[in-house]
Amino acid sequence: MATFDFLLQGLLVAAQPMNLLYALIGVTLGTAVGVLPGIGPALTVALLLPVTYRLDPGGSLIMFAGIYYGGMYGGSTTSILLNTPGESASIVTALEGNKMARAGRGGPALATAAIGSFVAGLIATLGLAFIAPYIVKLALVFGPREYFALMVLAFVTVSSAFGDSTLRGLTSLFVGLALAVVGIDQLTGQARLSFGVPELLDGIEVTTLAVAMFAIGETLFIAAQGDKGPDKVEAVRGSVWMSAADWARSWKAWLRGTVIGFPIGAMPAGGAEIGTFLSYATEKRLTKHPEEFGNGAIEGVAGPEAANNASAAGTLVPLLTLGLPTTATAAIMLAGFQQYGLQPGPLLFATNPQLVWGLIASLLIANFMLLVLNLPLIGLWVKLLTIPKPWLYAGILLFATLGTIGANPSVYELGMLLAFGLLGYAMRVFGYPIAPVVVGLILGPLAEQQLRRALSISQGDITVLFTSPIAAVLLVIAAAALIVPLILRARGRGEVLAQLAASED
Amino acid sequence: MTKGHHPSTPTRRPDRAALFIAAVLAAIAGLIFWDVSRLTGTAGYSQVGPTTVPYAIAWCLLGLSIWTVFEALRGDFPERERQEVAPVIWIVAGLAAQMLLLNVAGFSIATGILFALTARGFGKRRLWLSLPVGIVLCFVVWVVFAKLLQLSLPAGPLERLFF
Numbered sequence: 064m065a066t067f068d069f070l071l072q073g074l075l076v077a078a079q080p081m082n083l084l085y086a087l088i089g090v091t092l093g094t095a096v097g098v099l100p101g102i103g104p105a106l107t108v109a110l111l112l113p114v115t116y117r118l119d120p121g122g123s124l125i126m127f128a129g130i131y132y133g134g135m136y137g138g139s140t141t142s143i144l145l146n147t148p149g150e151s152a153s154i155v156t157a158l159e160g161n162k163m164a165r166a167g168r169g170g171p172a173l174a175t176a177a178i179g180s181f182v183a184g185l186i187a188t189l190g191l192a193f194i195a196p197y198i199v200k201l202a203l204v205f206g207p208r209e210y211f212a213l214m215v216l217a218f219v220t221v222s223s224a225f226g227d228s229t230l231r232g233l234t235s236l237f238v239g240l241a242l243a244v245v246g247i248d249q250l251t252g253q254a255r256l257s258f259g260v261p262e263l264l265d266g267i268e269v270t271t272l273a274v275a276m277f278a279i280g281e282t283l284f285i286a287a288q289g290d291k292g293p294d295k296v297e298a299v300r301g302s303v304w305m306s307a308a309d310w311a312r313s314w315k316a317w318l319r320g321t322v323i324g325f326p327i328g329a330m331p332a333g334g335a336e337i338g339t340f341l342s343y344a345t346e347k348r349l350t351k352h353p354e355e356f357g358n359g360a361i362e363g364v365a366g367p368e369a370a371n372n373a374s375a376a377g378t379l380v381p382l383l384t385l386g387l388p389t390t391a392t393a394a395i396m397l398a399g400f401q402q403y404g405l406q407p408g409p410l411l412f413a414t415n416p417q418l419v420w421g422l423i424a425s426l427l428i429a430n431f432m433l434l435v436l437n438l439p440l441i442g443l444w445v446k447l448l449t450i451p452k453p454w455l456y457a458g459i460l461l462f463a464t465l466g467t468i469g470a471n472p473s474v475y476e477l478g479m480l481l482a483f484g485l486l487g488y489a490m491r492v493f494g495y496p497i498a499p500v501v502v503g504l505i506l507g508p509l510a511e512q513q514l515r516r517a518l519s520i521s522q523g524d525i526t527v528l529f530t531s532p533i534a535a536v537l538l539v540i541a542a543a544a545l546i547v548p549l550i551l552r553a554r555g556r557g558e559v560l561a562q563l564a565a566s567e568d
Numbered sequence: 569m570t571k572g573h574h575p576s577t578p579t580r581r582p583d584r585a586a587l588f589i590a591a592v593l594a595a596i597a598g599l600i601f602w603d604v605s606r607l608t609g610t611a612g613y614s615q616v617g618p619t620t621v622p623y624a625i626a627w628c629l630l631g632l633s634i635w636t637v638f639e640a641l642r643g644d645f646p647e648r649e650r651q652e653v654a655p656v657i658w659i660v661a662g663l664a665a666q667m668l669l670l671n672v673a674g675f676s677i678a679t680g681i682l683f684a685l686t687a688r689g690f691g692k693r694r695l696w697l698s699l700p701v702g703i704v705l706c707f708v709v710w711v712v713f714a715k716l717l718q719l720s721l722p723a724g725p726l727e728r729l730f731f
Contacts, residue, residue: 117718230639234632240625241596248618256603286655286689453690457683464666469719477667494646511621518616
């Protein structure tokens, strides 16, 4: 089968010594940054993007893959040992994991999270490899209107389907879309919303916006909460190894979590959170030890953690095959591709198969490295958790500005960083989600391009958008994803949606 | 949107901060209308051009602004926690100082100041200690990233002293 050959070729690319080194650096940095409290995968990827600037595209993307998986892994360590999850996808892990750590079972909790992540990552990455060619084939028949409909669907699911308010989600999205208009129009070369400022002609950098919103906005927000005393880090006591009973209770949960998480990530439904909640609910219903839930049940760590990683791999399906980011992390990864002039999508599979399959193969390798690296090094990660807040956040700002300066050492770019940082802070204070702004900024120009192409072909006839069956179905789903939550919230059933909010910091 | 230092108003009264957000959204919409209207009408025969999408976005922002007004009047916005202003000012001052000093004093000194002022915002009051620590740390970072990874980070007097 062709997929298998491609994957083997990819493995050969990824197994070159330099690429192995890049992957190793990637997973180490990704875990180290991801483990820091308050830093989720989106910020990890945004902060570490500048490290990869000087590498060739292949090496850089391989390092990136490692950073992505490492960041996901680091987040779960934080939530088990510290009751403040670094990423919202780890909230569920914290429910049971932190209880286990308090009961002195931190070791097995970390182990089941690590092995569960490995199992889920392995299966889901293989799933990605086998599904991708089919979606690429499907995507080749997509015209501009189908792409536009797909992007509308992504906009709706990222901004308003989950979270506690349709209004605030949509507002965030449209702020992002408005920022996306700034700069030179791709099709006619006219300057829009740049007010004669030459620096604005290039548009707003996605990485600048993401770093400002996630790093600076978050730092300001944490600082503004005042001193609430140090967080308590649970020490890892006893053995890291799982007992036979732990294994027996974990393995089914890992597989169930993977089966739940992967499809959810692969659909343009936004966020790994939904999968973790569903997995937690499933484990709670199926367990033979219901009394342990809420007091540190190992299934409650194993399932959601597997679901989390499976959907992280799942988000790569729309990203790589369609060029469609459905989370803030994926949006920043897309920015990473674009910095090399690469546009993920069906064409990339045709024009640059080595790169794509090398990337997929290095995800497998990164996954394996994480397993080997993390269990023995757990003591080191725990030390990182105990960095006092002032130094931690001072360091975060140091690296946040370093990335921006490295990309473009101008006073102007730092000014943008400060302005968007304040915007991110204000949005946090008023409960606006951040991810839609980032996704809107990067996906806005692509959606506009497709829309204008579709309308040019039809000579301005808008009905053409609804006359293709695929586009019509996608738009109907998008409308449903917008309207159903509105009705649910109006009838006071909004809490469930609020819990599923996709807010990655 | 600007800084949210507005104290949370009691519920059931019009939420003034939310009304302000609505005004800002309307202002952005107005700005888009104004800017795009001066683009020459190059819609061409298909009636879609560089102005189509910005107009659509501006109309949506206007709609969201009106929606926000309704929610503000009904007190639908969530309660906000009290925000400490002083730490925010310290950190913003640090970022501003770094921005202005970067090309004059170089990466290490400018970013060292940011480091110390951020730590100050989080309660480390001893600037005479955190400032040198910050500058030394930033210098090490500069060496690693500018020399080893070849990122273009501006050099200042301190960097030129060694390289």
